[in-house]
Amino acid sequence: MALLACVAFISCKKNETLTESNELNASSKKQTTTFASYTVTTEAALKSAISAAAPGDQIKVSGTIYLTSTLQLLNSGTSSNKINFTTSNGGILDCSNISSGWGVKVNGSYWNITNLTIRNAPDCGIVLQHGGYNYLYNLKTHANKDSGIQIYNGSNNNYVLSCQSYDNYDVANGGENADGFACKLSGGVNNKFESCTANHNSDDGWDLYGQPYTVKILTCTATNNGYGTNGDGNGFKLGSAGQTVAHTVTNCTANNNKAYGYDGNGNTGHITITGSGGSGNGKGLMTRIY
Template sequence: MKSFLRIAFVATAFAGCAKNNDPVPSVDDPSLQAVTTSAVVVAAVNTTVTTESALKAAIAAANPGDIITISGTIKLTSTLQLLRSGTASAKINFTGGTLDCSGISSGWGVKCNGSYWNITNMVIKNGPDCGLVFQTGGYNYVYNVTTSGNHDSGLQIYNGSHHNNVSYCNSYDNYDSQNGGENADGFACKLSAGAGNLFDHCTATHNSDDGWDLYGQPESVKITNCTAANNGYGSNGDGNGFKLGSAGQNVPHTVTNCTANNNKAWGYDGNGNTGHITTTGSGGSGNGSGLFTRIY
């Protein structure tokens, strides 16, 4: 189903070429006033898809302002790649439905290398690796997205991806069986992600490694109003609620009004990061090793 909403304005000017010895006309010269302006309707597409082929075609053709809606469940057989970009005033909107990634033989479920996407109201599950990854690009907004049953982290930001806002999302039951649960976090912003990444009102539960993992993250991350509970069920999983960096780093992450309950290891672990980590209004209970450690 497609409707055409966007209007683009095209202006075409006609002016003669001046000879080398001709005077340069002023802006008030009547000869420069022969300008024709016309309005042309250009497609801003609102598409609802029910199959993998239709989804990938819509994603590949997406332009700023477009809306792509999944109806029902689509089973992916290869990684869905969001490579195009919207703009600050007209994001590309990708919403609804469920992406079952169990048909992918290897790799991530969804990869976003573009910028200015709104990804909302969606389930991404059963990926052979991470469920949803932001690899490059930035200024993306993720709202009410659930990632579960993936064989690495549910949602991961890394490799320079910046200024992503992840809000009201859930990530649970992610488990990398190939590594005994060593790597599958609920949310990961690690391994050289860019600046300005934010998690707000998100929940990470029953993931095999950590609820949040900021290992190797060189830029500050803000985590607000989030909950990490019952993480670390993999035999090799660390099981921290919030892992806030790694050894050799000095990065001032911020954790505000968060809760860590019943995680296998620590509620909040600086993990060797000597940066000033601010944990305002945050607490929890029932964590196997205790609530706070290595928080400077």
């Protein structure tokens, strides 16, 4: 009897210990994670905040910041806690003091980049070069000397929503390269543009030249592109010769572009264009669409 009582006592104490441990774990899980928030007004403060940014943090640009070198977003957020790069009052990144290169380079993943203006870069305004799962919303990119927004070199699963890209002109090449939006030259998988506008860019509104994976373009508008001396001037350039890539264009509009509204450009993939149209394009609405 004494042995049985002892066993029962040990069992009871063990259960109490487990219960206390569970309560501690539950309490720990209820603790709120805190994220850093920075409001910056100078290039030095901006680059310091960007370099230190961790998942869930927020960096706000206040006023106009004049960059003297490319702003590099190299670290990453997570799928549940992205890094937020935005503005408190219409922030502008002016790149006119950069001697060469892109305005903003994104090599990290899981960034929300929203409500900013990026202008006057000596090359592209913003390039998503590596990484992926980035979200660009309500950006304005203009007066850059190459494409306003470009996805490139394996960057994947990016979503570009409600952005405007206009008046981009590569002076050195007579306007041959500066598109409003580009996903070209080896961008990765699952990139999408929605409700964006490209107008008065020296080359094309959208350029998918050399892009090996399907790009989706939805409810976007390309107007008056191709004003550069050497610009092609298509509203939507959907690939290039030797490619077989099934891009999709849905409910888009192409008006008054120098060349075609929609040009497959030699891409023999089954390009799907649905609910899209336009008028006033110099060479016609559609060509080389298979």
